[in-house]
Amino acid sequence: MMTTTTTITQALKMHFGFDNFRSKIQEDVVKAVVKGDKDVFVCMPTGAGKSLCYQLPAVLAPGIALVISPLIALIQDQVDHLKSLNIPACSINSKLPAGERRLIFADLGSSSPKLKLLYITPEMVASPSFKPCLTDLCTRGLLSYLVVDEAHCVSQWGHDFRPDYLKLGKLRARMPGVPCLALTATAPKNVQEDIVLSLTLRTPLSFITPVFRSNLHYDVIFREMLPNPFVHLHAFIQQSLALDSGSKGQGCGIVYCRTRDSCESVAHQLTKLGVSAKPYHAGLKTGDRTESQNEWMQGKVLVIVATISFGMGVDKANVRFVAHWNLAKSLASYYQESGRAGRDGLPSSCRIYYSAKDKEQLNFLIRKEISRKQGKRGSLKETDKATITDFDAMVAYCVQEACRHTTISKFFGNKTPNCAGACDFCRNPKLVRAQLEKGSSLSTKTKAQSSQPSGPFGFLPGFYEGGKKGYGFERFDEGEEDAEGGEDDGSTRKKEFSNLYKKQMTMRKGMTVRREGFVPPDDDCQLRDASSQKIPRLTVKTRMHCLSLLKEALYGHQRADDTFNDTVSLAVNTELDLFEKSKSSNLYKAAILKKVSDIKKTGPGERGDDGKAGSSDSTEYSSSSSFTEKQQGFTSASEIHSMKRKRFGAGNILQYFAKKDTPEKSQQEEEVVPDNTSISPNTVEDDHELDRPLFIGDEMEISSGEERKEEVILISDNDEEETHPIDTLEVTWFQYIPAEDIATPAGQKETQEEDKPILIEEVTGEVTSQKAPSPPAKSCDPSERGRKETQEEEEPILIEEVTGEVTSQKASSPPAKSCDSSERGQKETQEEEEPALTEEHCGPSEKRVTFNPNVQERPLIPANVPVTLKEAADIVVRYLNPFYSKGKFATKELFKSFARFLSHLLTEGSSKGKDQVKAEAQTLIKKFFIKVQHCKSEADWTHLRKLHDGKRK
Numbered sequence: 001m002m003t004t005t006t007t008i009t010q011a012l013k014m015h016f017g018f019d020n021f022r023s024k025i026q027e028d029v030v031k032a033v034v035k036g037d038k039d040v041f042v043c044m045p046t047g048a049g050k051s052l053c054y055q056l057p058a059v060l061a062p063g064i065a066l067v068i069s070p071l072i073a074l075i076q077d078q079v080d081h082l083k084s085l086n087i088p089a090c091s092i093n094s095k096l097p098a099g100e101r102r103l104i105f106a107d108l109g110s111s112s113p114k115l116k117l118l119y120i121t122p123e124m125v126a127s128p129s130f131k132p133c134l135t136d137l138c139t140r141g142l143l144s145y146l147v148v149d150e151a152h153c154v155s156q157w158g159h160d161f162r163p164d165y166l167k168l169g170k171l172r173a174r175m176p177g178v179p180c181l182a183l184t185a186t187a188p189k190n191v192q193e194d195i196v197l198s199l200t201l202r203t204p205l206s207f208i209t210p211v212f213r214s215n216l217h218y219d220v221i222f223r224e225m226l227p228n229p230f231v232h233l234h235a236f237i238q239q240s241l242a243l244d245s246g247s248k249g250q251g252c253g254i255v256y257c258r259t260r261d262s263c264e265s266v267a268h269q270l271t272k273l274g275v276s277a278k279p280y281h282a283g284l285k286t287g288d289r290t291e292s293q294n295e296w297m298q299g300k301v302l303v304i305v306a307t308i309s310f311g312m313g314v315d316k317a318n319v320r321f322v323a324h325w326n327l328a329k330s331l332a333s334y335y336q337e338s339g340r341a342g343r344d345g346l347p348s349s350c351r352i353y354y355s356a357k358d359k360e361q362l363n364f365l366i367r368k369e370i371s372r373k374q375g376k377r378g379s380l381k382e383t384d385k386a387t388i389t390d391f392d393a394m395v396a397y398c399v400q401e402a403c404r405h406t407t408i409s410k411f412f413g414n415k416t417p418n419c420a421g422a423c424d425f426c427r428n429p430k431l432v433r434a435q436l437e438k439g440s441s442l443s444t445k446t447k448a449q450s451s452q453p454s455g456p457f458g459f460l461p462g463f464y465e466g467g468k469k470g471y472g473f474e475r476f477d478e479g480e481e482d483a484e485g486g487e488d489d490g491s492t493r494k495k496e497f498s499n500l501y502k503k504q505m506t507m508r509k510g511m512t513v514r515r516e517g518f519v520p521p522d523d524d525c526q527l528r529d530a531s532s533q534k535i536p537r538l539t540v541k542t543r544m545h546c547l548s549l550l551k552e553a554l555y556g557h558q559r560a561d562d563t564f565n566d567t568v569s570l571a572v573n574t575e576l577d578l579f580e581k582s583k584s585s586n587l588y589k590a591a592i593l594k595k596v597s598d599i600k601k602t603g604p605g606e607r608g609d610d611g612k613a614g615s616s617d618s619t620e621y622s623s624s625s626s627f628t629e630k631q632q633g634f635t636s637a638s639e640i641h642s643m644k645r646k647r648f649g650a651g652n653i654l655q656y657f658a659k660k661d662t663p664e665k666s667q668q669e670e671e672v673v674p675d676n677t678s679i680s681p682n683t684v685e686d687d688h689e690l691d692r693p694l695f696i697g698d699e700m701e702i703s704s705g706e707e708r709k710e711e712v713i714l715i716s717d718n719d720e721e722e723t724h725p726i727d728t729l730e731v732t733w734f735q736y737i738p739a740e741d742i743a744t745p746a747g748q749k750e751t752q753e754e755d756k757p758i759l760i761e762e763v764t765g766e767v768t769s770q771k772a773p774s775p776p777a778k779s780c781d782p783s784e785r786g787r788k789e790t791q792e793e794e795e796p797i798l799i800e801e802v803t804g805e806v807t808s809q810k811a812s813s814p815p816a817k818s819c820d821s822s823e824r825g826q827k828e829t830q831e832e833e834e835p836a837l838t839e840e841h842c843g844p845s846e847k848r849v850t851f852n853p854n855v856q857e858r859p860l861i862p863a864n865v866p867v868t869l870k871e872a873a874d875i876v877v878r879y880l881n882p883f884y885s886k887g888k889f890a891t892k893e894l895f896k897s898f899a900r901f902l903s904h905l906l907t908e909g910s911s912k913g914k915d916q917v918k919a920e921a922q923t924l925i926k927k928f929f930i931k932v933q934h935c936k937s938e939a940d941w942t943h944l945r946k947l948h949d950g951k952r953k
C-alpha cells in the first residue's frame with residue numbers, strides 16, 4: 001500500500017470533492033490507514049470527519065473494506081452517500097431485496113469484485129447466509145480493511161453496548177493479515193481500553209482528540225420553572241435558526257424526546273406556534289417516518305421531533321440546534337446526540353430542558369432495569385454501576401454550577417477546554433446559579449422525603465421489583481431485524497413503568513397507595529385537576545387522550561376570532577366539566593365521545609350560544625381539523641378494511657353502544673349513547689401499531705341508520721396491554737339494536753357482512769314465541785357458511801349466536817339444516833373445538849348453536865333492556881372472572897353458555913315491566929353466579945349449566 005501524499009490528496013479531491021483534509025489529525029489517520037502496517041484506533045469528536053478516515057483508504061486500496069456498523073439506517077445513509085459519489089459500496093442486510101442480494105453476492109464471488117466498501121451489522125457477521133461469503137473473501141485475500149464504526153458499542157462500559165459487537169474479536173482473529181480500524185466519538189479511557197482488548201487490536205496507532213467542540217453552545221433550562229415550555233422552546237428555535245442568517249441556507253434542528261407521545265405533542269405544539277415540525281419515532285408507519293426524515297433533510301420541515309432512534313445515520317451539515325426535551329440516559333449519549341448540531345463547524349446550540357420529575361422517572365427506570373439484569377444473572381456487575389454513574393453524570397451536568405464543556409470533557413477524561421463563553425455558565429454564571437437555587441427550592445420536598453435505605457448503589461434492587469428491560473433509550477428500536485432481539489415493546493415498558501413508578505414514589509414518600517397503578521400527571525400536563533383519582537381506574541393518560549379528542553374536535557370548529565389558547569382552554573374546561581360530572585370511567589368516556597360527536601355535528605365556527613363546546617344540532621359533521629386522526633395515531637375508517645385484525649381474547653369484550661330510540665331510555669343510557677348511531681368495533685391495526693398503547697385510537701365505525709358513517713374512537717383504559725383479565729376491562733357495552741332494525745333484507749345483510757369488521761358474535765333467534773319467527777335458514781347458505789368458517793378461524797368469539805328456541809314448544813321445531821350434510825361438515829369443525837356444545841345442541845329438541853358474526857342486523861339485546869347496558873357489562877366482568885385467566889376464558893363453551901344464559905334472562909324479561917324485570921334478572925343472575933363461583937371444575941360448571949338449562953326449559 002505505497003501511496004504518496006499527492007495521490008491521497010488527489011483522491012480526496014477526486015472521490016470526495018474536498019480540497020483539504022478537515023484537520024491535521026484526519027489527514028494523519030488517513031495516511032496511517034493507507035500505510036496499512038498497523039491497526040488504528042480513532043477517537044475523534046462528533047462531526048470530525050471520521051468516516052473519511054476509512055472511506056478514502058478503502059477507495060485507494062485493492063480489495064474490499066468490510067465495515068461493521070450498528071444500525072441499518074446508519075449504513076444506508078453511508079452507502080447512499082458513497083453511491084452518490086460513485087464509490088462502489090453496498091450493504092448486506094435483512095432488508096435487502098433478493099435481487100440486489102444476488103447481484104452483490106455475485107460480485108463478491110467474482111475474481112475481482114468491483115465493490116470497495118461492504119457494510120454489515122455485527123449480527124450479520126455471524127449469520128449463516130453471510131458466513132460462507134466472508135470465509136471465501138478472507139481465503140482469497142480480498143479484504144482490504146476491517147473497519148469497526150461506533151466501536152464503543154463493543155464495550156460494556158460504553159453507552160450503547162451491543163453484545164453482538166463482542167463477536168467481532170473472533171472475526172478479527174479470522175483475518176489476521178487485514179488491518180483493523182476502530183472508530184468512535186464517545187470513548188472515555190475505560191471504553192478505549194475495552195475496544196482495544198475486545199477487537200484484539202495489535203499495538204494500534206491511536207488518534208485521540210479531545211471531545212471539545214467550540215462551535216457548540218451548551219445550556220440547560222429548567223423546564224418546570226417555565227410558564228409555557230413550548231413557547232420557550234419555540235423562542236429557542238427561532239433564536240437558533242437566526243444564527244444561520246449569515247450562512248448559505250436556512251438551518252434546521254432536532255428536538256429529542258424520550259417517548260413517542262411527547263414527540264407527537266411537541267411537534268404539534270411547535271406547529272401550532274408557527275414552526276414547521278414533524279414527529280419521528282418507531283410508532284409511525286415506515287412511510288410517514290421516511291417522509292418526516294426526507295422533508296427535514298430537504299429543508300421543507302425545519303424541526304424534527306424525534307426519539308433517539310433518529311439521527312445516528314443522519315449527517316446534515318446545517319443543524320443549528322439540538323434540544324433535549326428529556327434527559328439523555330448518560331452524558332456520553334448526550335454528547336453524541338447533541339453532537340448532531342453544527343457539523344459544518346458553524347455556531348450551533350445544544351440545550352436540555354431539564355425536569356426534576358423527568359430525572360426521577362429515568363432514575364427509577366434505569367435502576368429498575370439494572371435490578372432486572374441483576375436478578376437474571378444473579379450477580380452484580382461493575383458495568384451496572386457504570387450505568388448509574390453515567391446517568392448521574394448526566395444529571396450533574398444539568399444541576400451543577402460549572403462550565404458545561406468542562407463537565408463533558410472531564411467525563412471523557414480530557415483536559416479542561418477553553419470554553420470562551422460557549423456555555424450558559426461561562427456566559428452568565430449568576431443566571432445559572434439563580435436557576436439552580438430556584439430549582440432546588442422546588443425540589444427540596446422531594447429530596448427531604450427521599451432518605452431511603454440504599455442498596456449497593458444507593459438503591460435496593462427489591463425496591464424496584466425487577467421487571468423487564470428498557471427504559472426508552474433503545475437506539476435500535478426501529479425494527480432492526482439484524483439487531484439484538486428480545487426487546488420489549490414500548491407498551492410493556494410503559495405499563496411496568498406506570499405501576500412501578502407509582503409504587504416506588506409512594507414508598508419513597510411513605511404514603512399509602514391511593515390507587516393501584518395510578519400514574520401521576522407530567523408537569524406539563526394540560527389537564528385541570530390532573531392528579532385527581534376520583535374516578536376509579538381512569539388514568540391520566542386516558543384523560544389526556546380524551547382531551548386531545550376534544551381539542552381535535554374543537555380545532556375544526558374554531559371561530560375566526562378564536563386563538564389557539566381559547567380553543568385549548570375550552571377543551572380543558574369541557575374535559576374537566578365532564579370529569580367532574582362522571583362517576584365511572586365508562587360514563588366519563590362515553591360523555592366525552594358524546595361531546596365530541598356533538599361538537600362535530602356542529603358546523604365549523606359554531607359552538608352554541610353559550611360558547612360551550614358541543615351544541616347538539618344536526619348539522620352534518622365535516623372534518624376540517626388540521627389535526628387529523630393520523631396525527632393522533634389513528635387510522636381513518638376508510639383504511640380499516642385493509643388492516644390486519646388484532647385478535648382479541650374472548651375476554652376482551654369489545655364494546656358496542658348505540659342509541660336506543662325509545663322513550664323509555666334510561667338516564668344512564670342517555671348519557672352514554674351518541675345520537676342515532678350504532679358502532680361496530682374495528683380491530684387494532686397492523687403489527688407495528690400494536691406497540692403503541694392500545695387505548696390510542698382503537699377505531700370504530702359509526703353508522704346511523706343504513707347510510708351515515710363517521711369515525712369515532714373507542715376509548716379504553718387498556719393502554720398498556722393487548723389483553724386483560726376480564727375484571728380489568730372497563731368499557732364493556734353490548735350492542736343494542738332497536739327492534740325495528742331487526743328485519744333486514746338478506747341482500748343488504750350480506751353487503752354489510754362483507755363490509756363490516758366484526759369482533760363479537762350475537763345472540764339471535766328468539767326465546768319467546770313472538771320473537772322467534774323463523775330459525776335462520778341463512779346459515780345453510782353456502783356463502784354464509786364460507787363466511788362463518790373464515791370468521792371462526794379469524795374472529796374471537798365473544799358472544800355466541802343462539803339460533804333456535806329455548807322454550808319447549810319452540811324446541812319442537814328443530815332447524816332441519818342442522819342435519820344437513822354440509823352443516824354437519826361445519827359442525828364437525830366446531831366439534832373439534834367445542835364438543836360439549838355440539839353434544840348438547842345437535843339433538844332435535846335442543847337449541848342449536850351456531851356462530852354468526854353479523855352483529856349489525858340482529859340484536860344482542862331486544863328492545864326493552866331489562867338491565868342497563870352497563871349493568872350487563874358489569875355482570876360479565878364480575879361473574880365470568882373465575883373462568884378467565886391469561887386473556888382467555890377456560891373454554892369457549894363457558895363463555896358461550898354464559899352469554900346464552902344472560903341473553904335468555906334479558907330477552908325473557910323484555911316482555912315484562914322494566915323495573916320488575918331488572919330486579920328479577922339481577923336476582924337470578926346473582927343466584928346463578930353464586931353457584932358459578934362455587935364451581936371448582938369444568939365438570940361442576942357443566943353440571944350447573946345443565947341444571948340451569950333444564951330449569952329454563
Ligand SMILES: Nc1ncnc2c1ncn2[C@@H]1O[C@H](COP(=O)(O)OP(=O)(O)OP(=O)(O)O)[C@@H](O)[C@H]1O
Pocket residue numbers: 018019020021022023044045046047048049050051052184185315317339340343
Ligand atoms: N476533509 C473534509 N473537508 C470538508 N468536509 C469534510 C471533510 N471530511 C469530512 N467532512 C464532512 O464532515 C462531516 C462529518 O463527517 P462524518 O460524518 O464523517 O463525521 P463523524 O466524525 O463520523 O461524526 P459522528 O461521530 O457524529 O458520526 C460530513 O458532512 C463530511 O462530509
